[in-house]
Amino acid sequence: MSIVIRNVRPYGEDAVDLVVKHGVIIDIVPAGTGTANAEYRFDGEVVLPGLVDLHTHLREPGREDAETIRSGTQAAALGGFTCVHAMANTEPVADTAGDVELVWRKGAEAGYCDVRPVGAVTAGLRGERLAELGAMADSAAQVRVFSDDGKCVSDALLMRRALEYVKAFDGVVAQHSQEPRLTDGAQMNEGAMSARLGLAGWPAVAEEAIIARDVLLAEHVGSRLHVCHLSTAGSVEIIRWAKARGIDVTAEATPHHLALTEDLVATYDPVFKVNPPLRTEADVEALRAALADGTIDIVATDHAPHPREAKDCEWAAAAMGMLGLETALSVVIETMVDTGRLTWREVAERMSTAPARIGRVADQGRPIAVGEPANLCIVDPRTDWVVDPARLASRSRNTPFAARTMRGRVVATFLRGQATVLNGVLQ
Amino acid sequence: MSDASEMRAVLEAADVARALSRIAHEIDERTKGADDIVLLGVPTRGVALARRIGARLAEIQGHPIPVGSLDITMYRDDLRLKKARALLHTEIPTGGIDGRLVVLVDDVLFSGRTVRAALDALGDIGRPRMVQLAVLVDRGHRELPIRADYVGKNLPTSLRETVRVQLAEHDAEDAVLVGAVTA
Amino acid sequence: MRHLLSTADLTRDDALLILDTAAELARISDRPMKKLPTLRGRTVVNLFFEDSTRTRISFEAAAKRLSADVINFSAKGSSVSKGESLKDTALTLQAMGADAVVIRHGASGAPHRLANAGWIESTVINAGDGTHEHPTQALLDAFTLRRHLRDGEGDLTGVRVTIVGDVLHSRVARSNVLLLHTLGADVTLCAPPTLLPVGVDTWPCTVSYDLDAAIADADAVMMLRVQLERMNAAYFPSAAEYSRRYGLDAQRMATLAPHTIVMHPGPMNRGMEIAADVADSERSVIVEQVSNGVSVRMAVMYLLLGGAESGIGGIA
Numbered sequence: 001m002s003i004v005i006r007n008v009r010p011y012g013e014d015a016v017d018l019v020v021k022h023g024v025i026i027d028i029v030p031a032g033t034g035t036a037n038a039e040y041r042f043d044g045e046v047v048l049p050g051l052v053d054l055h056t057h058l059r060e061p062g063r064e065d066a067e068t069i070r071s072g073t074q075a076a077a078l079g080g081f082t083c084v085h086a087m088a089n090t091e092p093v094a095d096t097a098g099d100v101e102l103v104w105r106k107g108a109e110a111g112y113c114d115v116r117p118v119g120a121v122t123a124g125l126r127g128e129r130l131a132e133l134g135a136m137a138d139s140a141a142q143v144r145v146f147s148d149d150g151k152c153v154s155d156a157l158l159m160r161r162a163l164e165y166v167k168a169f170d171g172v173v174a175q176h177s178q179e180p181r182l183t184d185g186a187q188m189n190e191g192a193m194s195a196r197l198g199l200a201g202w203p204a205v206a207e208e209a210i211i212a213r214d215v216l217l218a219e220h221v222g223s224r225l226h227v228c229h230l231s232t233a234g235s236v237e238i239i240r241w242a243k244a245r246g247i248d249v250t251a252e253a254t255p256h257h258l259a260l261t262e263d264l265v266a267t268y269d270p271v272f273k274v275n276p277p278l279r280t281e282a283d284v285e286a287l288r289a290a291l292a293d294g295t296i297d298i299v300a301t302d303h304a305p306h307p308r309e310a311k312d313c314e315w316a317a318a319a320m321g322m323l324g325l326e327t328a329l330s331v332v333i334e335t336m337v338d339t340g341r342l343t344w345r346e347v348a349e350r351m352s353t354a355p356a357r358i359g360r361v362a363d364q365g366r367p368i369a370v371g372e373p374a375n376l377c378i379v380d381p382r383t384d385w386v387v388d389p390a391r392l393a394s395r396s397r398n399t400p401f402a403a404r405t406m407r408g409r410v411v412a413t414f415l416r417g418q419a420t421v422l423n424g425v426l427q
Numbered sequence: 428m429s430d431a432s433e434m435r436a437v438l439e440a441a442d443v444a445r446a447l448s449r450i451a452h453e454i455d456e457r458t459k460g461a462d463d464i465v466l467l468g469v470p471t472r473g474v475a476l477a478r479r480i481g482a483r484l485a486e487i488q489g490h491p492i493p494v495g496s497l498d499i500t501m502y503r504d505d506l507r508l509k510k511a512r513a514l515l516h517t518e519i520p521t522g523g524i525d526g527r528l529v530v531l532v533d534d535v536l537f538s539g540r541t542v543r544a545a546l547d548a549l550g551d552i553g554r555p556r557m558v559q560l561a562v563l564v565d566r567g568h569r570e571l572p573i574r575a576d577y578v579g580k581n582l583p584t585s586l587r588e589t590v591r592v593q594l595a596e597h598d599a600e601d602a603v604l605v606g607a608v609t610a
Numbered sequence: 611m612r613h614l615l616s617t618a619d620l621t622r623d624d625a626l627l628i629l630d631t632a633a634e635l636a637r638i639s640d641r642p643m644k645k646l647p648t649l650r651g652r653t654v655v656n657l658f659f660e661d662s663t664r665t666r667i668s669f670e671a672a673a674k675r676l677s678a679d680v681i682n683f684s685a686k687g688s689s690v691s692k693g694e695s696l697k698d699t700a701l702t703l704q705a706m707g708a709d710a711v712v713i714r715h716g717a718s719g720a721p722h723r724l725a726n727a728g729w730i731e732s733t734v735i736n737a738g739d740g741t742h743e744h745p746t747q748a749l750l751d752a753f754t755l756r757r758h759l760r761d762g763e764g765d766l767t768g769v770r771v772t773i774v775g776d777v778l779h780s781r782v783a784r785s786n787v788l789l790l791h792t793l794g795a796d797v798t799l800c801a802p803p804t805l806l807p808v809g810v811d812t813w814p815c816t817v818s819y820d821l822d823a824a825i826a827d828a829d830a831v832m833m834l835r836v837q838l839e840r841m842n843a844a845y846f847p848s849a850a851e852y853s854r855r856y857g858l859d860a861q862r863m864a865t866l867a868p869h870t871i872v873m874h875p876g877p878m879n880r881g882m883e884i885a886a887d888v889a890d891s892e893r894s895v896i897v898e899q900v901s902n903g904v905s906v907r908m909a910v911m912y913l914l915l916g917g918a919e920s921g922i923g924g925i926a
Contacts, residue, residue: 187718190808191808191809192809192811192812193809194807194808194809195808195813196809196813197719198718198742198743199719199741199742200741267722267726268718268720268723269723269726269727313723314715314717314720314723315717315718316717316718316719317696317717501647501912502647502648506648506916507917507918510920511912511913511915511916511917511919511921512916512917512921513627513631514631514912515634551641551643551646552641553642
C-alpha cells in the first residue's frame with residue numbers, strides 16, 4: 001500500500017507531493033500530481049525530516065509519575081520528533097546492557113518515535129568507575145551516546161578514559177559540564193540578579209572550565225566529544241576556539257536557553273529553575289549567534305519532566321528542569337527562523353541531521369529524497385498557539401512557556417510513513 | 428467635599444474668636460475654677476482649638492493650662508471600612524490625665540462616633556475624674572447617646588450639607604463654612 | 611501593596627509612613643496600657659521554619675499590642691528537602707483563616723511563593739528569607755538611625771552608614787542597602803571580597819575591603835553576624851584573622867567620630883565581629899534596636915491589616 005502526502009513544501013521550498021511506500025519515499029512530484037492508494041492532504045505547510053532529540057529525559061524506569069516512555073514519546077511526536085535519545089539518569093540508572101535494552105524495547109512497543117537509549121558513562125552515575133560501555137554498545141539498543149547527564153564526569157582521569165574507551169565502537173561522550181565544587185548548592189546564574197535575589201550563584205566559569213578541560217582532553221586522546229546544553233557566551237567562545245583548532249567537538253543548546261533569561265527567576269517560581277540555569281540576555285544572544293553560524297551544532301530539548309510537587313514549592317527545594325519536546329520547534333521558529341538567522345534547511349540540519357549524525361542513528365536525520373525513510377515533520381509556521389500545560393501530552397506540567405503564545409504548530413508527524421500525529425492530534 | 432468657594436460662611440473670624448472665648452469662660456464657671464483641667468484636642472483642628480481655649484482659660488485662671496492632643500485613628504469604628512490611614516499625633520501633657528478633669532475638644536460634633544472613639548482612647552491612657560466635651564460647632568444628627576458640654580454654635584443642618592471649620596493655624600483664615608453636597 | 615516582601619518595593623513615602631507610624635506607636639510602649647484595639651478579631655500567624663526566638667517574640671508582641679490573635683506555628687524540621695511542606699502548611703493556614711502570615715524561612719523567596727503561588731489569600735510579611743531579605747529589620751534599623759542622627763524626623767539624606775561583615779549571606783544587608791538608599795543615606799559595605807556577592811557592584815552603595823577606611827567618617831557602623839561555619843567553607847582563613855581585619859574592637863571604636871553609633875541586628879558573636887567593650891559601650895544602640903523592632907512591626911501590621919486595604923503604596 002502506498003500513500004501520498006500532498007501539497008507540502010520540503011524545507012519551505014516548492015510545494016510537492018511525497019509518495020511513500022513501505023515507509024520509504026518512492027517519488028517526489030509537483031503538488032497535486034502524485035497518486036497512491038491513500039492520501040493526506042496539506043495546505044503548503046513546511047515539511048522537514050523528522051526531528052531528532054539528542055537529549056530527552058523519559059524518566060522510565062523509576063519515575064513513571066513524571067513521565068513514561070509512552071507519554072514522553074507521545075510528547076515527542078506532537079513536537080515533530082521521530083527519534084529521541086533517552087537519558088541514562090533513570091532509577092535504576094541505565095548503566096548495563098539490560099537496562100538500555102529495556103528502554104529501547106519499550107520505545108519500540110510504544111511506537112510513537114524511535115527511542116535510542118543513552119548509556120551512563122560511570123556506574124550508577126557515581127563518577128567512580130566506567131559503566132560497561134562496550135556491553136551497552138553491543139546490545140540490541142546499539143548505544144552510541146554515553147552521558148552522566150544531570151551530573152558531570154568531573155574527574156579528569158575518568159573523563160579521559162571514557163573519551164578513549166568509546167572510540168572502539170564509535171561512541172561519543174556527552175558531557176554535562178558543571179564543576180561540582182563551584183556549584184555546590186547553586187540555585188541560579190551568578191551575577192547581579194543572584195546578588196539581589198539572595199540565591200546561591202552558579203557561575204558561568206563552572207561550565208566553561210569543564211568545557212575547556214574536556215576539549216583539551218578530547219584533542220589529546222583524539223576522541224570526539226559532545227557538550228550538552230551550552231548556556232554561556234564563554235562556553236560558545238571555547239567551542240569556537242576548539243573547532244578552529246580542529247578538535248572533534250559538537251555542542252547543543254536547549255530551546256529554553258535560546259528563549260529565556262534569568263530575569264524570570266525574580267518571580268521565584270521554580271518552573272524557571274533548570275540546570276544549567278537561565279543566563280543573561282548577552283548569553284542568549286551568543287547562543288543564537290553560535291547556533292546560526294554552526295558553532296553550536298544542534299538544538300536538544302533537555303526535556304525534563306517533574307511531578308507537580310517537585311515544582312509546587314519554594315525555589316531551593318524545587319527540582320531542576322523544564323519540559324521541552326512539545327515547544328522546541330516553536331521556540332526555534334520564533335528565535336531563529338522568524339529572525340532570519342536560520343533557513344529551513346539549516347533548521348533541519350540543527351534539529352534532525354546533525355543530532356542523528358552525532359548519535360550515529362542510521363535511518364534518522366535523512367534528507368527528504370527518493371529512497372530515504374519517510375520520517376517527516378510537517379509544520380505550519382504561520383499558526384500561533386497558546387501553551388496550556390494541562391493539554392500537553394507529557395505527564396508533567398513544568399513548561400516554562402505556560403500561557404505564552406508560540407509560533408508555528410506541528411500539524412503532522414510521520415514515522416517511516418506511519419502518521420503519529422495528524423492535524424496536531426496524536427494518532 | 429465641596430469647594431470652599433461654593434460654601435457660605437456661617438461664622439466669621441470674629442465669631443469664632445467670641446465663641447472660643449465664651450467656651451473658655453463656661454469651662455471656668457462650670458468647673459468652678461478647678462485647677463486640674465487638661466484640654467485634649469482631637470487632631471487636626473481640634474488641637475488648634477484646644478490650644479486657643481487653653482490660652483484663654485489660662486488668662487482667666489491666671490495659671491498655665493495643660494493642652495495636648497489625642498489621636499483616635501486606631502479606635503475608630505470605621506477603621507476597617509477604609510484604607511489604612513496614617514496616624515496623627517498623640518501628646519499627653521506631663522502630669523497625665525489620671526484623676527484630672529479632661530475636656531475633649533473637637534471642631535464639629537456630628538454623629539458622635541469620633542467622641543466615642545476618643546473616650547475609648549482616653550480609657551487606655553488613664554482614668555480622669557471627669558471627662559467633658561467642647562466643640563466649636565454642633566451640627567446635630569447624633570448616632571450615639573453623646574452630647575457636648577460646651578458648644579460654640581448650634582448649627583441645624585441637613586444631612587446633605589457639609590460643614591467645614593477653617594482655622595488660621597491650618598487654613599487661610601478662621602471661618603465656619605456650610606455647603607451643599609454636590610452630586 | 612498587600613504584602614511586605616522586600617524593601618525594594620517601598621518608595622520613600624511608603625518608608626516614611628511606616629517610620630512615622632512607628633514613631634507614634636513607640637510612645638504607646640511608654641504608657642501603662644500598651645494595647646490598642648486596632649486588630650481585634652484578626653489572626654496573625656507567626657510561621658517560623660527557622661529558629662529565631664527574638665524575631666518571633668518581636669512580631670508576637672507587636673501583634674498582641676494591636677489586639678490581634680496570635681498563633682505561633684513552628685515548622686522547624688520541615689526541611690527544605692521536603693519542599694511540599696510550605697504549600698501544605700499554607701493550605702492549613704488558609705483553612706484556619708489567617709489574616710496575615712509572618713514567615714521566616716531558610717529558602718530565599720519563600721515569602722514570595724507564599725504570597726504569589728495562589729495557596730493563600732493572607733497578607734504575607736517577610737520575617738527573613740534565606741539570604742534574601744529581612745525588611746522589618748531594615749525598617750527598625752532606619753528607625754533607629756533616624757532617631758539618633760536626624761531627631762526622629764524626615765529621611766536619612768546624607769547619613770553615612772557602613773555595614774560590615776558577611777554581606778554575601780546577609781538578608782539584613784540586602785534589605786538595608788535598598789531601604790537606606792531609598793531614604794537618602796550613603797551606604798558603604800565593608801567585607802572580605804569572599805563575603806561580598808558577585809554583582810554587588812550593581813547595588814546602590816560603595817564597597818570597601820578596608821574597615822579602618824570604611825568607618826573613618828561613618829555616622830553609623832552596623833556589624834553583621836559572621837557564622838563560624840563560613841570559615842570551614844574557606845570564606846576566610848581563621849576567626850582570629852577575620853576578627854583582626856573586620857572586627858570592631860575598642861581600639862577601632864576609638865577612631866570613630868563622637869556622634870557615631872554602633873548597631874548589630876543580633877545575635878552577636880562577642881569577640882568575633884564585635885568586641886564586648888563595643889557592644890556594651892555608650893555608642894551601642896543594640897538594645898534599643900530590639901525595642902524599636904516592636905514599634906516598627908506594629909506599624910507594618912497596622913498599615914497592612916488595619917484598614918479595608920493596605921495603607922502602604924500610594925498614600926492618600
